[in-house]
Amino acid sequence: MELITLAPEHELSFLHFYQDFEKFDPENAGYYAQGTENFAEYVKQLSDEAQGINLREDYVPCTHLWLIDDGVLLGAIRIRHHIENEFLSLEGGHIGYDIAPSARNQGHGKRMLTLALPVAKALGIEKALVTADEDNLASRSVIEKNGGKFEKVIRGKVFPEPIARYWIECTD
Template identity: 50%
Template sequence: MTALVAPDAGRWQSWSAMISDFDGPGEMHGSGEWNLSGPPVPGRDGCAAFVTMTERCSPADPAGTRVPSTYFWIAADDGATDDELVGFLHLRHELNDFLLAEGGHIGYAVRPSARRRGHATRALRLGLAEAAALGIAEVLVTCDDDNTASRRAIEKCGGVLEDVRDGKRRYWISTRA
């Protein structure tokens, strides 16, 4: 089972273990960590700062560099407070020029120790349901051209390849079941 949960500083221990498992901040696609002033710091305070960042970055900004969005953490089971956190999913409610070119509506990452267990595919399906609830009929999901695991997850969720641009595979997925 896999669940999407709202970022919550009360889950700081599991969050800390999760971010420590990634090879570095750039590996945490979907997390929004690039909006921090530095890499995420494991611990209670680091988690609280991360949660604050997700809240601050969710609305659109006047400069148009951010769009309205919702951040989720991926939990390994049913989303209970004691579930292990295994990843990130970021749902953008609309696309700007950058997101249309390479970022898409949904970005996600699963921690290395939890990969190859189906979490990415299940989390993406849950993200598609969240997008449908927002009235988004089709979502764009992208991955690096050489990311076979992400490509497979996207295709299992109904992704139809539109093209490859600058090393990014661009898939459209209908949210209508």
């Protein structure tokens, strides 16, 4: 099990990942739909975003990594290089992640975040803000098992649900 950046050879695995969301978590499938339309373009966009190239308005450089095991994509994690805008500093945080619906509750979220923290450190992030919906106990557990220190629950401007904010020391 390792974190990878998407490459053309991962297209079929990505499509299975997307279909899993489409079938079992359609509310969040849209985040990955662009990859089904033109995978090569999607991979390039993610690479550009990591380098700060062609960023959309209010976006910051962001490294996208994927948890893979034996050719199966189990999750995606995004490490924002900084959180110097209102949304990210309040609601979005440095790190956001998703586990494929059929791979949830198997420890993959904890493993993926553990693997991502040294990457965040290498990007210059000493202490990462990681958020979760207040009622998302599974995500909160992932954060806490990775050393997340609870700060407070807030109401954001973009997402209507209460959001739990945590800080995690990034380690090598």
